[in-house]
Amino acid sequence: xxxxxxxxxxKLLEYQTEIQKICLHKLQSNPLPNPKSELWRLSNKxxxxxxxxxSFNEKDxxxxxxxxxxxxxxxxxxxxENCQIEFVEENYSIEQLSEDEVDKYIKEQISSxxxxxxxxxxxxxxxxxxxxxxxxxxxxxxxxxIEIFSHASSNSLNAKTLVIFLEKNCDVxxxxxxxxxxxxxxxxSTFFFLEENSSLxxxxxxxxxxxxxxxxxxxxxxxxxxEYNLGSLHFKFNYARFEINIKQSQGNAKTNIKGMQITKxxxxxxxxxxIDFNGPNGFLDQINKSLADDKSHAIFEGSIxxxxxxxxxxxSQLSRNLLLSDLAQIDxxxxxxxxxxxxxxxHGATISQLNEEELFYMRTRGVTLAEASKLxxxxxxxxxxxxxxxxKDKWDLxxxxxxxx
Amino acid sequence: MQSQMKESDPILEVENLFASxxxxxxxxxxxxxxxxxxxxAIMGRNGCGKSTLSKIIAGHPSYNITNGDIxxxxxxxxxxxxxxxxxxxxxxxxxxxxxxxxxxxxxxxxVSTNARRKFLNKEELDTFDFEELVKEKLELVKMDQAFxxxxxxxxxxxxxxxxNEILQMALLEPKIAILDETDSGLDIDALRIVxxxxxxxxxxxxxxxxxxxxxxxxxxxxxxxxxxxxxGQIIKTGGSDxxxxxxxxxxxxxxxxxxxx
Ligand SMILES: Nc1ncnc2c1ncn2[C@@H]1O[C@H](COP(=O)(O)OP(=O)(O)O)[C@@H](O)[C@H]1O
Ligand SMILES: [Mg+2]
Numbered sequence: 001x002x003x004x005x006x007x008x009x010x011k012l013l014e015y016q017t018e019i020q021k022i023c024l025h026k027l028q029s030n031p032l033p034n035p036k037s038e039l040w041r042l043s044n045k046x047x048x049x050x051x052x053x054x055s056f057n058e059k060d061x062x063x064x065x066x067x068x069x070x071x072x073x074x075x076x077x078x079x080x081e082n083c084q085i086e087f088v089e090e091n092y093s094i095e096q097l098s099e100d101e102v103d104k105y106i107k108e109q110i111s112s113x114x115x116x117x118x119x120x121x122x123x124x125x126x127x128x129x130x131x132x133x134x135x136x137x138x139x140x141x142x143x144x145x146i147e148i149f150s151h152a153s154s155n156s157l158n159a160k161t162l163v164i165f166l167e168k169n170c171d172v173x174x175x176x177x178x179x180x181x182x183x184x185x186x187x188x189s190t191f192f193f194l195e196e197n198s199s200l201x202x203x204x205x206x207x208x209x210x211x212x213x214x215x216x217x218x219x220x221x222x223x224x225x226x227e228y229n230l231g232s233l234h235f236k237f238n239y240a241r242f243e244i245n246i247k248q249s250q251g252n253a254k255t256n257i258k259g260m261q262i263t264k265x266x267x268x269x270x271x272x273x274x275i276d277f278n279g280p281n282g283f284l285d286q287i288n289k290s291l292a293d294d295k296s297h298a299i300f301e302g303s304i305x306x307x308x309x310x311x312x313x314x315x316s317q318l319s320r321n322l323l324l325s326d327l328a329q330i331d332x333x334x335x336x337x338x339x340x341x342x343x344x345x346x347h348g349a350t351i352s353q354l355n356e357e358e359l360f361y362m363r364t365r366g367v368t369l370a371e372a373s374k375l376x377x378x379x380x381x382x383x384x385x386x387x388x389x390x391x392k393d394k395w396d397l398x399x400x401x402x403x404x405x
Numbered sequence: 406m407q408s409q410m411k412e413s414d415p416i417l418e419v420e421n422l423f424a425s426x427x428x429x430x431x432x433x434x435x436x437x438x439x440x441x442x443x444x445x446a447i448m449g450r451n452g453c454g455k456s457t458l459s460k461i462i463a464g465h466p467s468y469n470i471t472n473g474d475i476x477x478x479x480x481x482x483x484x485x486x487x488x489x490x491x492x493x494x495x496x497x498x499x500x501x502x503x504x505x506x507x508x509x510x511x512x513x514x515x516v517s518t519n520a521r522r523k524f525l526n527k528e529e530l531d532t533f534d535f536e537e538l539v540k541e542k543l544e545l546v547k548m549d550q551a552f553x554x555x556x557x558x559x560x561x562x563x564x565x566x567x568x569n570e571i572l573q574m575a576l577l578e579p580k581i582a583i584l585d586e587t588d589s590g591l592d593i594d595a596l597r598i599v600x601x602x603x604x605x606x607x608x609x610x611x612x613x614x615x616x617x618x619x620x621x622x623x624x625x626x627x628x629x630x631x632x633x634x635x636x637g638q639i640i641k642t643g644g645s646d647x648x649x650x651x652x653x654x655x656x657x658x659x660x661x662x663x664x665x666x
Contacts, residue, residue, distance in 0.1 A: 356467070361503035363487035364463045364496075365513070365573060366520030375516075379507020379556075 047239035057156035092140025124189035127159035152186035180208025231387035251279020263296030270299035277310035292328035422473035433637035439612035449634035496579035571602035600625035
């Protein structure tokens, strides 16, 4: 774990921004998360240490996006490559946040960071140089869909950070694509701030190649009357963690999450979510699906926090899991922490296998076992995929990626 | 009757079939031969093995054949996959049709029809042509087109599920159809629809096995043979009058029968 050694001895970076200094300082005394804590105990130690074995790379190589060419109607941004962003139209504006704005916001966030819960962000913010931090503020309506790419380079560890403010009443569709490269580690941290009455349809699609690793952390703060919809898909990573932290800062907001992770071979992909209701009348509808094949391991742990102040919270969290092989492993733990008394909360988890009777039924109608399994799997995916805001041509690409082995 | 000379070869021959699941014997020597143009009825108490027999003929992987043979058009099919059996013309109408959430009924019907057509060396149908064909067949079972856009059997009422089975049968044009309690739980109108669907596919080349508890289906479709099953065996075979007698006397009447050899 070369990087940890360098952090400890403060030999990682010559020039450090203020944020990097703060985060490095936090890590120096206690450089690794507690392996016994709930958020880290199931994490594969060898894989985690492999994540940290790649040497840190501030620059990165040009990348080939497997997505079709940018359509006219979308705004495509690549973290680390776009320096001056400014779209000012009649109905909307997308502008870069000033360094001061980014610094101020991130410092505020760091002040409440916890060593285990926010370890991935601490690492990210220790490493992300100015060039790799993209900060935007978005305002207005009829905004074209935004695509934001983040990618690793082979044989190195890259860190990218995204900060977005959605101003009052604005309504955005944003898809974030995280691409892992062969033998690489990507640390991606994202911070969204949704002002009153704003709405974000957010898609996160992360996929890698052989030996890709990912630490993907997503932090969302929702002010009242905001709506945050997240559809996510993670697949093809040797090791990936998707950590979602959502806070309805005044309650009275809506959050919908549909997430999916697919593991094969000996991959480990995990999703941790924490939804914090900090006011009354909050709403959450969450479903997470895992699909584990071969000798792989999928993990979902979700916690919902409903303090006294969060009366009339309506929260539902489901974890649905499909085991495709006897050697695969799925761990799931939806968790509620409820102190308020007037709330409607439900949670549940199931682990199942392909439904034999459904397969037999399809086969008696001439559908081959392979086709029948595929039909069943795609119906399993459908609910999640249809929630990810992607256009038809990209969906075809996703479909193709999903069907590859 | 059984000794009557047949002009053609049998479609289906079940010969002294023993089968079990998880080492639990369920079928204990079933023999049954179906010739082209014949309609057979199988009756018997719940739990006697009727559905198991039908699923084994269709190739359900959870049952092991421990003895005996199933022959279709003269060929042993003991080890054929369920999809191969279906493609070659064996149809099973399920007692409890399975719901498949997320799989569109229309697409499912098309894939399945094309699998059969491919086997028959007929041209496969694209979505457009298939819709034409399926509309025509929907008419037969008096189903609304809205059923096509729903997931397979999902949220269908009992009667709608059974009509969907008949629709599938009509599309697949099987050589032998085994209909497992397709009449159970149907009102009179639905029963008529199902019966007329069965009559439509029944001809001098096809064989039909009706598993039923009720005379009312047999009033609509008169069987050539009625078999009574008990404890994994066929214990009595007769003509259509056997069903009437059974209806009058109940299954208790058959309790003292021993297997006719
Ligand atoms: N998969 C199975 N596992 C265990 N027992 C079974 C299974 N399938 C059928 N059986 C048993 O075999 C017997 C016959 O069942 P079935 O064929 O469904 O009867 P029927 O259709 O005549 O009512 C019943 O006792 C049933 O419980
Ligand atoms: Mg039955």
